[in-house]
Amino acid sequence: MGRFNLLKVFKIGKNAEFEDNLSQNARSTENALNQLDIEIKEHKASDKAHEAASIIHRGKSVAHWLNSYWSRLVNLIVNHDGNDIKEVVDGRVSLDATIHPTLNDRLEYDFDQVYKRFDFxxxxxxxxxxxxxxxxxxxxxxxxxxxxxxxxxxxxxxxxxxxxxxxxxxxxxxxxxxxxxxxxxxxxxxxxxxxxxxxxxxxxxxxxxxxxxxxxxxxxxxxxxxxxxxxxxxxxxxxxxxxxxxxxxxxxxxxxxxxxxxxxxxxxxxxxxxxxxxxxxxxxxxxxxxxxxxxxxxxxxxxxxxxxxxxxxxxxxxxxxxxxxxxxxxxxxxxxxxxxSTIDYWHENITVRNCTFDDIDGWAVRGYNWLNTTITENTLRNCRFGITVSAIDPTNPAHTKNDKFEQLSKSQKFYHVVISNNTILKTRANEGIYVRGIGEDGFVRNVNIVGNIIDGVDGPNQAAIRLDSVRNGVVVANQLSNTSGDGVRMNDCVGVNVGDNQISFIGRDGIAAFGESTLLVINGNNIRRPGRYGIEQSGVLIASITGNLVTGAGYNKHGEYEAIRIANGARDILLAGNTCRSLSSLTNLARAGIYITNSVKRVVRYGNVCRGDWTIGGIVDNAPDTITDAKDVA
Missing domain, CATH: 2.160.20.10 (Single-stranded right-handed beta-helix, Pectin lyase-like)
Structure with a gap:
């Protein structure tokens, strides 16, 4: 709207001149108000004027900040705010010693300072x-x-x-x-x-x-x-x-x-x-x-x-x-x-997000010997392998030397991994997500695998999600389907929660744990038509398996598998509130809803529902000392 001027001093000698002055003011005011009304209506009707990309805040568009904050929100580590992790705290300190809430804020700030050096x-x-x-x-x-x-x-x-x-x-x-x-x-x-x-x-x-x-x-x-x-x-x-x-x-x-x-x-x-x-x-x-x-x-x-x-x-x-x-x-x-890699050195605070990987002939992302890793919101399509974060390979002599080039022939531990909200559509030869710790020297602590979609995993017996030697992990709210191997596979894992996942049309087991796995919580998963077992616990020490729904297990071979299997010397297992159902539409039926071998001890089992057609029976418990009521056990 252009500027307009009103008369402030009126000629009073003649009424006609005074009236003319007032008319000029009225016309100027009316024209200005009409123009203002037009501009307001145009602004209201404009889609672009109200887009976040058109509004500037702190030198960048509001769309930039909204996208940034949303990405960081979905990356939050459950029960951690960064204050108890020294590496993360250090990563939030900018070059001028300003402390920022997150690493992303710090990088935004530092690069703004770099840009200012070039502005003029x-x-x-x-x-x-x-x-x-x-x-x-x-x-x-x-x-x-x-x-x-x-x-x-x-x-x-x-x-x-x-x-x-x-x-x-x-x-x-x-x-x-x-x-x-x-x-x-x-x-x-x-x-x-x-x-x-x-x-x-x-x-x-x-x-x-x-x-x-x-x-x-x-x-x-x-x-x-x-x-x-x-x-x-x-x-x-x-x-x-x-x-x-x-x-x-x-x-x-x-x-x-x-x-x-x-x-x-x-x-x-x-x-x-x-x-x-x-x-x-x-x-x-x-x-x-x-x-x-x-x-x-x-x-x-x-x-x-x-x-x-x-x-x-x-x-x-x-x-x-x-x-x-x-x-x-x-x-x-x-x-x-x-x-x-070199023993006693790690890369730190690496984030890969919002990227698209098409037809990659190996791993789309391979975090090797990385501390504080976030891999989130990525899309993988028809890649040979998926996403992996791995400890140092102790069998590779070039990777296991110290900074004096002395051969140590070992791996090393690493910590804090978030793999979240990725969409992985068909891997051709390997796991969708693989977190690879290696024994006691190279275990991985604090792993969060949350909200991923994995549809299609080819290759021989390859899992959607695989965890080796993880200490403290969360595998939650993932949707896994159409794999050649297991939905979630754990080897030598301690303190892992697997919950609220949807797992369907799996080539082998829905959720499986092997080796020295212990202190597992498997709760609230919906497992449909696994080729073998819905849940398999082999040699596991201390596990709580509750509230899971398993339907149509064992469709690979008639009478060979069970919806839930506890075997190979497992100890201290709670089985409560699980529902296992056969499907009459399937030709191949499972042997049982729950099957416990005679090498298993100290099972507490109650409130499970195993209706349907089984080749042996709904619940087959061969353990010598199972407790089947809901009373406290001490």
Missing amino acids: LPDINVILLGADPTGKKDSAPSIQAALDRAKGGKSVRVYIPPGTYKLGAPLINWGNTLVSARGATLLNYYGRYMMTNGDGSTEYYAYNGNGNIVIEGGLWDCRGTKISMRSNCFSFGHASNILIKEATFKDVQSYHAVEFNACRHFKIVDSKFIGFVDPDGTRYFSEAVQIDLAQRKEVFGAFGAYDFTVCKDGLIDNCYFGASGTAGTQAWTRGVGSHS
């Missing part, structure tokens, strides 16, 4: 320095000239306009640099790297290398079918504060699209990783995004020092991983992960 700097247009946007001549020297202006600690904004740029040499990013390459295609004609943050002439320690780097946009084409050298697209080491956003990485040969080695406070958002080339079939373990430590030159060849600095406080958010469609390429063999 002029752009350096690489074309003005001689870069060729037609791709006919080498533009690496011109782009490097722009990057070199950051030497000596200066800050620089490098603008690469839309076009195609040939890179005949790696770009060295000296830090304190924002590179804007939206709409630009950069072609790898060199080989080993497209960009790194050191030239090898200087060694950096801890996180004191060239940091404060922002990369915006760009199609970074490694041309993996055209070059003869194994390559990384980006290799960053010994740095803090690296943000990559809205970039595409294409057709990398053998190594990685982005490697973070000895980095902290790093983030990749809204980016794509498409196309991988494995010329000799030996790089089945290559990740699109690798998280690694400064162990030795063979692990990170760009530069040292090799001081065993790990990665901390990383976020991969809203990214896509899949195939490029280029002839001679495939989808990535892994999406995000690690594949090296």
Whole structure:
């Protein structure tokens, strides 16, 4: 609405002039009010005006904050607020010592500070320095000239306009640099790297290398079918504060699209990783995004020092991983992960969320020797394997040395894993979710697997969810179906609650526990048509199995399996309030609703309902000392 002026001093000499003054004021007021009414109605009728994306708060849209808060809400660890976990508390402290409520708040804050360093700097247009946007001549020297202006600690904004740029040499990013390459295609004609943050002439320690780097946009084409050298697209080491956003990485040969080695406070958002080339079939373990430590030159060849600095406080958010469609390429063999380790060192505070993985030829996410891990809200479609978080493999001699390179031949413990609200649609050869602790040396403490959907797990006898050597775990509110193996499988687990899951059309057992598993709570699960047992407890010591519904068990083979089976020397088992039903529509019937072998002792069993047709009977209890009333037992 435009400004309008009312008359404040009236001519009173003649009534006609005074009336004319009043009329002018009335017309001005009326016109202004009418215009205001029009603008208010237009605002009310506008969908865009009321979208969260159109409202700015603290420099970002309200939509950004709503999405951020929602993602963090669904990631909450039950019964933990962070105050009792030292690593998590440390991760919430920003570079200027401000303490934030969560790690995500801290990363948002730190990257806002990085952006402010660039706000008032002029752009350096690489074309003005001689870069060729037609791709006919080498533009690496011109782009490097722009990057070199950051030497000596200066800050620089490098603008690469839309076009195609040939890179005949790696770009060295000296830090304190924002590179804007939206709409630009950069072609790898060199080989080993497209960009790194050191030239090898200087060694950096801890996180004191060239940091404060922002990369915006760009199609970074490694041309993996055209070059003869194994390559990384980006290799960053010994740095803090690296943000990559809205970039595409294409057709990398053998190594990685982005490697973070000895980095902290790093983030990749809204980016794509498409196309991988494995010329000799030996790089089945290559990740699109690798998280690694400064162990030795063979692990990170760009530069040292090799001081065993790990990665901390990383976020991969809203990214896509899949195939490029280029002839001679495939989808990535892994999406995000690690594949090296050193005893007594861990990567910490790594989050992978809101990402999509299509046709990955290995694990979509492999957290290897990670502390404080969150993998949430991701979608996996037709990947060979699903999501895993694993302890160090003690059978791999390259992974079990200390920082003196002495061979210890053992694993090590790790803690705090959240895998939540992921949708996993068909894994071709392995588990949907696998949390892999390894014995007493490498057990996993505090595991939360909550709200995941897993539909379709192929391969021989593969589980939807598998836990090995977990200490304190929650497997709750998952929907699991169409697996070749078990719904939930536990090996050597202690203190795990499995509850309120919907498990259907499972190739083997709905819920199974083996080995030295103890202190289990299995409650409120709805298990439909498991191929073998609905619930199997083999050798378990102390378990409460209550309130579960099992229907149509044992359909793989007539008269061979039971809805609930307790066997192999299990001890101190409570069975109460379970409902087991056969289905008359199935040709193959289970032997019994509940079957307890004679090697089992100290069973308390009451209030179970096992109606229907069974080949032996509803309840078959061979234990010598079962108590079958609801009285207290001491």
